[in-house]
Amino acid sequence: MYVSSEQAGDVGILTLTHPEKRNALSRALIAELMEQMEVLAAARCRALILTAGVGARVWSAGHDINELPHGEDPLLYSDPLEQLLRAVRHFPAPVIAMVSGSVWGGATDLVLSCDIIVGDDSCSFALTPVNLGLPYNTAGTLNFIRRLPLNVAKEMIFTARPIDAAEAESWHILNHRVPTAELQSFTLALANRIATKAPLAVAAIKEQFRMLGDSAPLQPGIFERIQELRHKVYKSRDYVEGISAFKEKRPPRFRGE
Amino acid sequence: MYVSSEQAGDVGILTLTHPEKRNALSRALIAELMEQMEVLAAARCRALILTAGVGARVWSAGHDINELPHGEDPLLYSDPLEQLLRAVRHFPAPVIAMVSGSVWGGATDLVLSCDIIVGDDSCSFALTPVNLGLPYNTAGTLNFIRRLPLNVAKEMIFTARPIDAAEAESWHILNHRVPTAELQSFTLALANRIATKAPLAVAAIKEQFRMLGDSAPLQPGIFERIQELRHKVYKSRDYVEGISAFKEKRPPRFRGE
Amino acid sequence: MYVSSEQAGDVGILTLTHPEKRNALSRALIAELMEQMEVLAAARCRALILTAGVGARVWSAGHDINELPHGEDPLLYSDPLEQLLRAVRHFPAPVIAMVSGSVWGGATDLVLSCDIIVGDDSCSFALTPVNLGLPYNTAGTLNFIRRLPLNVAKEMIFTARPIDAAEAESWHILNHRVPTAELQSFTLALANRIATKAPLAVAAIKEQFRMLGDSAPLQPGIFERIQELRHKVYKSRDYVEGISAFKEKRPPRFRGE
Amino acid sequence: MYVSSEQAGDVGILTLTHPEKRNALSRALIAELMEQMEVLAAARCRALILTAGVGARVWSAGHDINELPHGEDPLLYSDPLEQLLRAVRHFPAPVIAMVSGSVWGGATDLVLSCDIIVGDDSCSFALTPVNLGLPYNTAGTLNFIRRLPLNVAKEMIFTARPIDAAEAESWHILNHRVPTAELQSFTLALANRIATKAPLAVAAIKEQFRMLGDSAPLQPGIFERIQELRHKVYKSRDYVEGISAFKEKRPPRFRGE
Amino acid sequence: MYVSSEQAGDVGILTLTHPEKRNALSRALIAELMEQMEVLAAARCRALILTAGVGARVWSAGHDINELPHGEDPLLYSDPLEQLLRAVRHFPAPVIAMVSGSVWGGATDLVLSCDIIVGDDSCSFALTPVNLGLPYNTAGTLNFIRRLPLNVAKEMIFTARPIDAAEAESWHILNHRVPTAELQSFTLALANRIATKAPLAVAAIKEQFRMLGDSAPLQPGIFERIQELRHKVYKSRDYVEGISAFKEKRPPRFRGE
Amino acid sequence: MYVSSEQAGDVGILTLTHPEKRNALSRALIAELMEQMEVLAAARCRALILTAGVGARVWSAGHDINELPHGEDPLLYSDPLEQLLRAVRHFPAPVIAMVSGSVWGGATDLVLSCDIIVGDDSCSFALTPVNLGLPYNTAGTLNFIRRLPLNVAKEMIFTARPIDAAEAESWHILNHRVPTAELQSFTLALANRIATKAPLAVAAIKEQFRMLGDSAPLQPGIFERIQELRHKVYKSRDYVEGISAFKEKRPPRFRGE
Ligand code: NI
Ligand code: NI
Ligand code: NI
Incomplete structure (x- = not known):
């Protein structure tokens, strides 16, 4: 079990529960997450909270590096994470990311695909493809362009630097920064407010945001x-080096080849 | 008379003057507003200020709910408010919204269609289609995407929460937040500055912003x-319920049908 | 010599060195700048800093007004400044603008075409086509739409007002505002961090940002x-008046003709 | 039973078998047709022939007029015929229309949505929305633009004139015109030839044709x-008149209202 | 008087009547033509025939060369012929070109902008910008791409060769080629047939064809x-040479400069 | 030497001269062809004829199958044939294919990328990716959509059937079908006619055709x-089977896997 699901009135809550692997977005975890999302959609949930729990040290470590292919496009349309990102955008009600702790790589994509983000002071966000030499894809790049000021998106992605909560607030990654003690109640109140609104209108508007954003x-x-x-890029020696260095926990040496 | 018009040098000022109906955007008010805009355009006005007066409690209540159709698309291309939004974007000089008080529903669309917004501490902005079950349209959704950070646009529209002046400033809804006492003089100075610039160049650039934004x-x-x-959505029972509840001044009960 | 070039490890630094003409973007200066960019690209530079030096009073005065054509499109695709803007966007590594002092007209376009901007408290930015009656073009307008909140872009361009460092920070023109004393070290550290990342991945992602932005x-x-x-616009009397007034250092009188 | 299905090797054959209603495209007939298409797709059929049998007098009369709504958009995305047209275009193998007899209205849309058309000398094709005052939709209009010379598409649709086999051949509606006696064997040979080709490549190319055509x-x-x-158009008196005249088998009198 | 107008029932007929200037599309002729089109549109004409009369030797010689500007874009959006082409496409009913005799240059654009073309054996069509060195524009090029097989459009435009009636038929320029003696009656019958159809539906479909074609x-x-x-191109010496040669009735000598 | 080049006045002629390999489009042949095209472009050639000589039995066999990669995208942007197709479309003067004999696979792409095609009675054209299980690409599919009636393009590609000269004429693949004895003189006359036209205008129009076609x-x-x-598709067993069967000169057995 990598994910726990609960429903509070019209609000669904999905919690990543695999801290021993830092909630890495493995195929197994993603499959479970998508399954639970379908259950909650079928239950006509009117808002969905996606979280790793209040006070988590790591929200998620991102892609499970061991599952990345060698010498092949690691971000095909059918890649499980790509499927998950689309599932979040297609979910028929707003999805709110509730974030304590650090968010890495593909998990930052996941959080940025949510409709609304609420974080506490411990949250941070890093985009890390250039640490691995990963050939980031166009749909993902578009996601950043739609969501962040362009120069900020570029700085995040070209430096792979984790952005702390204060920066995340000033750069509009967060809708709200709240104290850890209030994170849960604040987010629930927000979700419950949405749940009182006309759900067909909400879903039709979310879908129009998605189509226009795409x-x-x-x-x-x-x-x-x-x-x-x-x-x-994915045929390059640097990509091999990036993956190896990550696994060997050493800094990579990239040669542009 | 729902609107008063005055011209100060090259600057036109249009003031909504129907506080008894909270400046609701009725067909009659819109017709008068568009007529005055044509007069000012013909007079080769170089900047236009759109306001409800300094210190107004309500800038405008938005759509006149009594004029919304039943079981039909309420936001057709020819809807008067849609026409007004296009008239603002096509006005051949910059339009500056000067805002005291609360702005609701379609009036927030109107303000966000202006080129520049100046507000005082009393201003607030709410987007309310999900209170009514109104099937918001694509041109309108696009307007928000172009104007606001995406997650902020979504929070505003999914929660229908009024955004106060401080938030409106930090989320770039406002170009400037100024004390009420300075609102008029600040806005006039801004308009007068624009009026000294090359008007053909200003108009051609505004048009390019519009085309690209569309x-x-x-x-x-x-x-x-x-x-x-x-x-x-507009054939749903929820839409009927939303309109009824609004008129009966009670909270709606939406069932997603 | 209008430009000096140096390479510090994998980081290139290009400095405008023509303060007597306030680093105006003349054909000659642009030619030299583009030539040096090609040298640094060939040297497989992994990040490029573009600056006028720490403490400069004027970063650049923008277009050399004496070189603007009369009665012809002054912003043709082949115009040297247009070529320079494209060269910056196509440079195969991130370009960081490091800014002390005021930036004017076409130089603001140049800075906004850089991937990342770092400034000190003395920096300011003005967009001035409406001072001249210059028919700004669509590719340039698009650049602003992609980079700035829409209402802010419009205010800058319709008022031609210089934006100071504090505003530039709050409107996300700047990635970072740092004290003058730290400007160089901060920017170098940022560039050096980027230079350790996988360069093929960085280049492919930058290109995707560009394609999507276009x-x-x-x-x-x-x-x-x-x-x-x-x-x-460029056939108008106002354009002639704008250029004349600028050269005669007097305010223009525009008549909209 | 409105449709019979058979499979000959890798080729599927679907035959409309409701001549008493001139194979009108009723909800019931469409449902059966789509169900059989799914069966054949699941059986990994490599080519599909859609026919009303050799020698039919009427291939299909088109939309079942009794099922058209009043005062509502009759061509919504979810309309059964619209669903059928999409199903034909998404079918994972080429669909060949084999045509004897006259094809009317929406049935001409259906035939033109097939990948290849083979007809005998008795075949004819008419596009008839202007006989009813039906507000033809954009996806349908696009289908004609992609498939026919533009002036020919316009003549067909503005005159509602049936096009006979010779014209249909010269205007490229037909891939092949063959004698009635050879219609079946010719079409089967064509389908069987396709069935020997690499099916994944065929499907991927068909999908690219579809995406580009859309x-x-x-x-x-x-x-x-x-x-x-x-x-x-669909709220007009003419639409009511068109439907009435059709049912009363008299010429309509349109007033442009 | 360059144009005569008549109305036969619901069909309008506009005839070019300036054979002494070979019906060249001068500003004056175009103004008259557009004025008459407005009259017929206001009279709610349901089909429009545009002709130079049965048996004309020249349908129209195209642009009036004497009116082409020097060293400026001769095909600006506001050029009278460009306005006429748009007026034909926006005319709220189908426009049928009825053609005897030769059609040259911009007049071929005009004929190809009509919805349907009927010609007799004397008709021919030439596209001649490369005879003059005229910088043909994108909207015009698009018109050909939509209307003709691509290789045929290129041959016509790169050779400037007049295409005779037989070729025009086989390349789908003509909807119908009919004997001169029947040209009028055939075309009138076609127009009258259209005039019995639902005019709002016809107009809405024509508009959709236009939008998609654009x-x-x-x-x-x-x-x-x-x-x-x-x-x-329009600043080149060749453009000057092309115009001069045409006026001096000698072959141009182009040097590619 | 795979290609011979000659220049007759302003017309360039490039002849494929490698009949022992049926003029297969190997890297070597393509390199030579592109080199010669650059020479002729530099010589400011005003029309280019591409041929395999009058009376050739095979114009070209298409892709050199031995050079196709295994388990990788065989039609990358940088593939030599893809480069050649772009070079033909970017050639600054019209390119005329003069065709005797059969044209296969990628060579049909090449011919269809030419601006004008002239053939004799011996010419034929086949599109063969489905014989190999080759994953045809989008730019190539677009090329067919622009050039051929949609249903004809689909029949050619789904059946891989060679189209003979008569069909090629009626389907507008050929601009002209002429007797073998006149092929050379007819084509030269056509090229020479083009060469007398204004070359800057021709080049600008060709480029607009290209941009719009793309x-x-x-x-x-x-x-x-x-x-x-x-x-x-390119990872499938069928692709391996297709290549093997071709090399072993036996029919492939595709299993859709
Ligand atoms: Ni310049
Ligand atoms: Ni901000
Ligand atoms: Ni044809």
Whole structure:
């Protein structure tokens, strides 16, 4: 069991419960999470809270590095994390991320795919593909462009620096920064407020936000050029080095090859 | 008379003057407003201030609920408020909203369609379609996406919570928050500064902002799916309930049907 | 010599060194700058700092007004400044603007085309086409839309008001505002951090940001209408007046013709 | 039973078998057809033939007029015929229409949604929304634009004239016109040839044709204007007159109201 | 008087009547034509025939060369011919070109902008910008792409060769080729048939064809590059040579400069 | 030497001269071809003829199967044939394919990328990716959609059937079908006619055709789904089988896996 699910009135709460692996987004954890989301959607939940619990040290470590493929596109459309991100955006009610602790890599993507984010002072967010030499994909890049000031998105992704709660607030990653002691009650109150609103209207508006957010049309030739660039990255020696260094817990030495 | 118009040098000032109906955006008020805008455009006004007066308790209550249709799309392209929003964006000079008091529903759309917003400490902004079960439309959703951080736009619209002046400042709804006593002089100075600039260049740049802001192309099939979603909303029992509850001044009970 | 270039490890530093002309972006200066950028790209520089030196009074005065054409489109695709803006966006590593002093007109475009901006308390930014009656172009307008809150972009461009360091920080123009004494060390540390990351991944992600940022497709008919609007502006008497007034150091008198 | 299904090797054959109602595309017939398509898709059929039998006098009469709604959009995304057209385009193998006899209204849409069309000398095709005053939709109009020379599509739709086999051949509606006696064997040979090809490659290419064929992105404001135009049509007296005249088998009298 | 107008029942007929100037599309002729179109639209005409009369030797010679500007974009959005082409596409009923005789340059654009074309054996069509060195524009190029097989459009435009009636039929320029003696009656019958159909539905469908036909969105940067290319053409010596040669009735000598 | 080049006045002629390998589009042949194209472009050639000589039995066999990669995307942006197709479309003057004999696979792409095609009675065209299980790409599919009636493109690609000269004429693949004895003189006359036209205007128009032809924008998520579909194809056993069967000159047995 990697995830626990509960329903409080019209509000669903999904909690990541695998701290021994720092809630890494393994296939197994993602499968369980998506299954529980379907249960809550079927129960006509009107708001969903996604959390790792108040006071967690690590919200989630992100992608399970052991599951990344070698010499292949690690971010295919069918990749479990990509499926999860789409499931969050397609969930028929608002999804609120409630965050204590650090959020890493793909888990930051997950949190940024939620509709609303509430964090306490311990929360932090890092985007880390350049630590691994991972060829980040276009749908993911678009997610950042829609969600963050452009220069901030670039700084986060080019430096892989964790952003603390104060910065996250001033850069609008957080909707609200609240004391840890109030995190749960504040978030529940927000979710309960949404749950009193007209759910069909909420769902139709969320879907319009999604469709418009996904609108960044590119000509096929442009896209095929991007795929080639990404192909070079996941075939590079640097990608191998990035993964190895991570596993050996040493700094990588990248050579641009 | 719902609107008073005056011209101070190259600056036009339009004031909503119907406090007994909380400046609700009725067909009659909108018609008068658009007529005055045409007069000021013809007079080659170089900046336009749109206000309900300094110290107003309510800037505007938004859509006149009594004029919303039943069981039909309430936000058709030809809806008077939709026409007004387009008129503001097409006005050939910058439009500055000067705001004291609370702004509700469609009036928040109106203010956010202005080029620049200046408010005092009393101003607040609420987006309320989910209180009524109103099937918000795509052009309107796009307006928010262009204007606000995405998660903030979602929180405003999913909670229908009024945003106070301090939040409105930190979330960039306001260009400037100034003391009530200085609201008028500050806004006039801003408008007068713009009025000294090259008006053809200003108009051409405003038009380019508009065209680019409207660019979020969607495939026809996607759009037809959205129309169907919206159709379900305005045919729903919840929409009837939302309107009734509003008129009866009681909280609605939505059932998602 | 208008530009000095140095390389510190994997980080390149380009410094504008023409204070007698307030680092105006003349053809000559731009040619030198682009040449040095190519050298640093060939040297596989992993981050680039663009600066006018710590403590400069003017970072750059922008376009060299004497080089603007009369009665012709002054912002053609092949214009040297337009070429420079594209070169910055296509540079295969992140470009960081390090800013002391005031930044004017086209130089603000240049700084906003950099990936990250760090400034001290003396920095300020002004967008000035409406002082000249210059028909700003669509690619440039798009650059602002992508980079700044929409209402802020409009205020900057419609008022031509210089934005000081504090405002620039709160409106996310700056990634970081640091004391002048720390400007250099802070920026170098940031650049050096980026230089340790996987360079192919960094370059592929930067390119995806660029492609997505450029995505605002318009139908040909819309664009041809915009070109006509701009044509009217650069054929106008006001454009002649704007240029003359600037050269004669007097306020322009615009008549909208 | 409105449809019979058979499978010959890797080729599926679906035959409309309701001549007493001229194979009108009623909800019941469509439901059966879509069910059989799913069965054949699950059986990994490599080509599908859709026919009303060799020698049929009427291939299909199109929409069942009795099922069209009054005063509502008759071509919503969820309309059964719209669902069927999408099912044909999404079918994971090529769909070949084999046509004897006349094809009317929505049935012509259906045939034109097939990948390949083979007809004999008796076949004819008419597009008839203007006989009813039906507000044809954008996805359907796009289908014609992709499939026919533009002026021909317009003539067909503005005149509602049946196009005979010779014209259908010269305007590329038909891939092949063959004698009635050879219609079945010719079409089967074509389907069997396709069935020997690499099915994953065929399916991936069909999907790319579909995605590209659906690409005609429109700005939301444009689409909302089109919806309003269509709204006026389905609320018009002419639409009522068109339906009545059809049922009473008399020519309609349209007044443009 | 350059144009005669008549109305036969619900069908309008506009005839070019300036054979001494070969019906060249001068400002004066275009103004008259557009004025008559407005009259017929106001009279709620349900189909419009545009002709130069049965048996004309020249349908129209195209642009009036004497009115083309020097060293400026000759195809601005506001150019009278561009306005006429848009008026034809926006006319609220189908426009049928009825053609005897040769059609040249911009007049071929005009005919191809009509919804349906009927010609007799004497008709021919030439696209001639490369005879003049005229920088053809994107909206016009799009018109050809939508209307003609791509390779045929290119051959017509790169060779400037007149296409005779037989070729025009086989390449789908013509909807119908009919004997001269039947041209009028055939075309009138076609127009009258359209005039019996539901006019609101016809108009809404025509508008959807137009919107979809105009959909070929380009990124602003691409468009600005195209404008630069065109700018080089209309500033070239070859453009001057093309115009001079035409006026002097001698073959031009182009040098690619 | 795989290619011979000659220049006749302003017309360049490139002839494939490697019949022993049926002019297969190997890296070596493509490199030579592109080199010669650059020479002719530099010589300011105003029209280019691409041929395998009059009377050739095989114009070209297409991709050199021995050079296709295993288990990798065989149609990356940087693939030599993809580069060649782009070079033809970017060539600054019209390219005319002059065709005797059969054209296979990627060579049909090449011919269809030319601006104009002239063939004799011996010419034929086949599109063969489904014989190999090759995951055809989006830019290529778009090329067919722009160039051929949609149902014809689908039949060609789903059946891999060679289309003979008569069909190629009626389906507008050919601009002209001429007797073998006149093929050379006819094509030269056509090229020479183009060479007398204004070359800057011709080049600017060709570029506009290209930009508009490339316009089929897709959202990033759609494209990433297509890439996944294609990925499954080039990783499939069927792709291995297709290549093996081709080399062993036996029919493939595809299993859809
Ligand atoms: Ni310049
Ligand atoms: Ni902010
Ligand atoms: Ni044809």
